Amino acid sequence: MTVSLQRDWPSALFERYELDDAFDEMFEGRAEVRPQYAPLYKSLLELGHEEMQRRKQALDLSFLHQGITFTVYGEQTGTERIFPNDMLPRILTRGEWETIERGLIQRITALNLFLEDVYHDGRILKDRVVPASMVYSCRHYRRQMGGVSVRRNCYVSVAGTDLVRLPNGRFVVLEDNLRVPSGVSYMLVSRQVMKRLFPALYQKCGVQPIDHYGKALLTTLQSLAPEGREDPVVVLLTPGVYNSAYFEHAYLARQMGTPLVEGRDLVVHDGIVYMRTTAGLRRVDVIYRRIDDDFIDPLAFRSDSTLGAAGLFQAFRDGNVTLANSLGTGVADDKAIYAYVPAMIRYYLGEDAILDNVETFLLSDPAQRAHVLDHLERYVVKAVGESGGYGMLVGPHSTAEQREEFRLRILDDPRNYIAQPTLRLSRAPCFLDGRIESRHVDLRPYVLFGDKATVVPGGLTRVALTRGSLVVNSSQGGGSKDTWVLTE
């Protein structure tokens, strides 16, 4: 079924809605509502402005009461903000999702093979598919991981891959987050709230459930326990209550029914990791760690870290405990290595990548660098080891001064930067200030990889809430919305 729009928007609700050459998630061309959005569109027109406001308030209040906040760095110490959530779902058809799912599994399979290879034989480097210098100069390459065997060769067991949709409607991979990706709790919580706010619509659309994420995560982690450990003890390691994602850590621990531990709860004795309980020391088999590599073990990495546990790395090396994700995975989500992922897929799997990459210029290459430096205003420049939208230049929105600053930074350390063309991210309808407006969105599905791969259908749709903005990170004024993958 398609719903036709009149020449003028049928309701004041849409009067500020922008349509142009960016892909619009809800409207096709200028007039047609995409079939998967028809029920939503219909109920928006029926609900009316006041009822929409009421539900929006209910949504915000629910987030406030549950304490779903994040901490903004760089402002006053520990400023807590409610995570902005938009109440209109982003809807994907089953067909769209199946392509994404296959593409993600293919990608994580190849990336895990790459990590195993890089930290052992280095075949892909010897065959010059990926330049060795690129790997060894990566900030997140961990020398200590060389020759260390990892259970099931599964380096990345939880990935949060960022996808964007181009004007032609195709999803492409913007970046792989293979270290400690976050945000999955927002996906789970916002689904709970949406089901309360739009029960009839939800049911009518027929949405694939995601509530089993906690169980799937636990099963994945258990499948990675050291061999011979029956009924393994899984824990979630958090930096503690002052971390910006503490809500998520506590939430996931509750969903899985596993202890939420801090570094000071762990003791390593004779190469075995224990946690301190009131009944004495209990052996720990799998650590879902939500702290960075550098802080895992003061004996192996940063000696000033108090977040990890002394001796943990040795216990991990000896195969007595599993760390998920493994250490050193950042070498595979380096933004320059990213450019080689399609080649990796071909090299290890003999397949073409199902999900394309975004065209990427490596600024360590003189020709590419010269080209980009001549046209900085056209490109998005990113520091390779950064995440969260930090260390980035968005060319078309930049001042001459900022471009000059980046030019110097690039010339100073070219390996540290890549450039990509400015993408027209797709736009989805959002309820803002009592009107429905379109905003740029991306999509971060969460991939679990253990004895098998699992992708819960959907993910976190991140929204650039500022009009015209392309930056979706929560630290930079982004929000999120629920993502519905339809059963039919």
Place this chain on the structure above:
Amino acid sequence: MGFDGMMLSRVADSLYWMSRYLERAENTARVMEVQLNLLLDRSPMPADNRWRHMHALLGLPNPKESARESSTMVQSLAFDMSHQSSILSCITGARENARQVREEISSEMWEQLNRMYHAVRLADVPESGDSSLHDFLTTIREGVHLFQGITDSTMTHGEGWEFIQLGRYLERAHSLTRLVSAHFREFPHGPEGDQGTALHLERVGLLRCCTAFEAFCKAYSADPQPEDVAEFLILHPRFPRSIRFSTLHIASSLRAIGDISTARNRAEADRLAGRLRATVDFADIGEILSTGLEPFLRNLVRQCQLVDEALYETYIDYPIETALAS
């Protein structure tokens, strides 16, 4: 099986301290309320001494003479963050501990504690003669009571809950011994009983500090004699703010924790708690008064400290070599 019987030592520690801080805040609020009330009456005790006495009742060092002025005193006892036993410090401490273990306590508990914290933090500093001070102190008292009620009715009465009980009753035993001992140091019991209105008001004041006046009147009479007051506050087996009641609960919570957690080296902690309980259980007020109230109470404080140390040795801060459990 599973994690049901498994509690991180850090979590136990946080629950224990959350509970101690709340009990302390309530105690401070109650003592302040009663003593400020006595301050209003014309009593032979000058205001200056009243502040000194109030500090003694709370186990705090003597305030500087220059500071013994009511708004300074109220500020320091209720709102001074640099002062560890102030009400604001205690509520903040309780909330910080609760924040560390949010997934262990019920949402209702967290919300109540959070509400109380914001109420204290945002309160205007009231003057001592102001009725808003009374309202403020009532908010604290009632807030803590509400928290206890919510805890009892929304949390599994398992190991965590027992740590909360233990914290409350150890803190309570401590503060009761301090109250009783400071009171009788200031107003000793004479051989022929009390006479005079002023002394009567002080005895009633002590009972009120323990919310015990009405219960006391039912058991004895409205004319509290020193031996009876001491007997009631130290030895009553069923009044919730007596030392004996507290030690009964310390021993039973500690035993419950040992049973649930299946710690191996629990014997010493159990023995110390049992001895503390027995010391009070088998005491007699006549004997206590004739051999000296002060040494008896000092002994109890010491025993409470030993129980606290044994609790840490056994469940929280044990040496790793002795504790490989599984």
